[in-house]
Amino acid sequence: MAGTRSETPSAVHHEPPTFDEIYAAHYADLTVQLYAYFGDRQEAQDVVQEAFCRALSRWKRISRYDDPVAWIRRVAWNLAVSRWRRARTALGFLRRQPTAELYADGPEPDRVALIAALAELPDNHRRALVLHYLGDMPVAEVARREGVAEGTVKAWLHRGRAAMAVHLNLDDNTGDTR
Structure with a gap:
C-alpha cells in the first residue's frame, strides 16, 4: 500500500x-x-x-x-x-476596364515656351503675372496677397511683361513675333 x-x-x-x-x-x-x-x-x-x-x-x-x-x-x-x-x-x-490607353497630346509648343519664359523671371514678377493674368486677380488683390503696394505690383507686371516679350521674341507693342 x-x-x-x-x-x-x-x-x-x-x-x-x-x-x-x-x-x-x-x-x-x-x-x-x-x-x-x-x-x-x-x-x-x-x-x-x-x-x-x-x-x-x-x-x-x-x-x-x-x-x-x-x-x-x-x-x-x-x-x-x-x-x-x-x-x-x-x-x-479591373477586367471590366477598357484596355486601350487613351492618347493625350502633349502640351502645345506655345505653352512650353510660356512656362520656360516664366521660369526665367524673378519670383515676385512671375507670381504677379500668374495671379493677375492667369488667376484673373485685380492689381489690388495681388498687392494685398503679396503684402506690397499696388504701385509695386504694377512695376512687377510691367517688368515681367517686358522680360517675357524678350524671352518669347515678341514685339512689345504688337504681340507679333519678330
Whole structure:
C-alpha cells in the first residue's frame, strides 16, 4: 500500500494561458495554414498578425475560452476570406476596364515656351503675372496677397511683361513675333 491517507482528486484550477504563450505556440502553425490557403506567405503572415492583434485587445475575455486558439484561427480565416473576396472584386473591376490607353497630346509648343519664359523671371514678377493674368486677380488683390503696394505690383507686371516679350521674341507693342 502506498500510504495511509486517502488520495482524493482535488479540483485543479488552471490559470489561463498568457497571450505570449499562445502566440509563441501557435503563430507559425496558423501562418502555415493560411499560407496554404493564400499561396502568399506575406498575406498569410498579415492576417495571422491581425488576428493576434484583435485577440490581444480582447485577451481578458478570450483567455478564458476553452480554446482561445480556435477564436484566433476563426478570425484569421475570416480575414483571409475577406481579403480574397476584396481581391476578387478588384480584379473583376479591373477586367471590366477598357484596355486601350487613351492618347493625350502633349502640351502645345506655345505653352512650353510660356512656362520656360516664366521660369526665367524673378519670383515676385512671375507670381504677379500668374495671379493677375492667369488667376484673373485685380492689381489690388495681388498687392494685398503679396503684402506690397499696388504701385509695386504694377512695376512687377510691367517688368515681367517686358522680360517675357524678350524671352518669347515678341514685339512689345504688337504681340507679333519678330
